[in-house]
Amino acid sequence: MSLGPYASFIVSSYLLVALVVLILIGWIALDYRQQRARLRELEASGVTRRSGRGAADLS
C-alpha cells in the first residue's frame, strides 16, 4: 500500500483520530472509576440512598 506524496497528511489524520478517540475512551473510563470510588466512600461513611440500595450498585 503506497500513500503517495501526501502520506504525512493521511497518516497524521488517522493518528489524530485514534488519539482523540482514545482520549475520549480514557476520560470516560476514568470518570466512571472516580464516581464509583466517591460513591463507595460516601456509603462507607454511613450516607445511604433513601431507597436503601447501594448507590454504586449498577444492577
Next chain:
Amino acid sequence: MTLIDLANPTRFLSLTAKILPWLAAATALLLAIGLYQSAMAPDDYQQGATVKIMFIHVPNAWLSMFVWGVMSLSALGTLVWRHPLADVSAKAAAPIGAAFTFLALVTGSLWGRPMWGTYWEWDARLTSVLILFLMYLGLIALWRAVEDPSRAARAAAVLTLVGAINIPIIKFSVDWWNTLHQPASVLRMGGSTLDKAFLIPLLVMAVAFSLLFITLHLAAMRNEILRRRVRALQMQQASQPRA
C-alpha cells in the same frame, strides 16, 4: 422496553451494564473491518491516496451534526416531556459531539492542504462547522458554570434548540452558497455518486463511528447518573446534624 421504562435511572444503569460490553465489541470489530477496507481501497483518479482521509473525515462530519440532533431531541425531552434522563443525555453527548466536530475540522483541513492548496478557507461550509464546534464548547461551559443540574438543563436545552438552526445551514451550505467544499455525494436525491470501492468502506466506517458514539454516549450517561448520585449523597451528608 419503552422510553418510560428507561425514565428510571436504576433501570437504565442496569440496562447499560448489560449492553455496553456488546456494543464496545461490535464497535471494535466494525472499526477493524472499516480500517482494513479503507487501507485496501484504491486511489482516486483525482485525489490519489488522500481519498483515504475521507473515510474518517466524512463519518466525523456526519456525527458532528447527528450528535447535535440527539441533543436537540434531548432538549425537547427536558423542556416538553420532562424526561428524567433527557438532560443527562444532552450533557453526556456534548463533549463527544465536540470531539467529532474537532476531528471533522482538522481532518478536513489536512485533506484540504494537498487538494485545495490551503488548510482553511472562510467559506460557508467550513465556517458553519466551526460555529457548530464553538457552540459545543459554549454548551459545555454553560453546564460547568451552573451548579444546579436542573437549572443548567433548562438553559442548555434552550441554547441547544436555538443552535439547531445551524444544522440545516451546514447541510445545505454547499447548495445555497458558492463554496470550495464539494456538494453532497452520498446523502443526496438520486443516490450516491461514489463508486462502490469508496462507498462501502465509507459506509462501514460511518456505522462503526455511529456505534462508537452510542457506546460512548451510554457510558457517559451512566457516569452522569452516578455523578448526580454523588451530589445527592453529599448534600444529604451536609444536611445531617453532626454529633
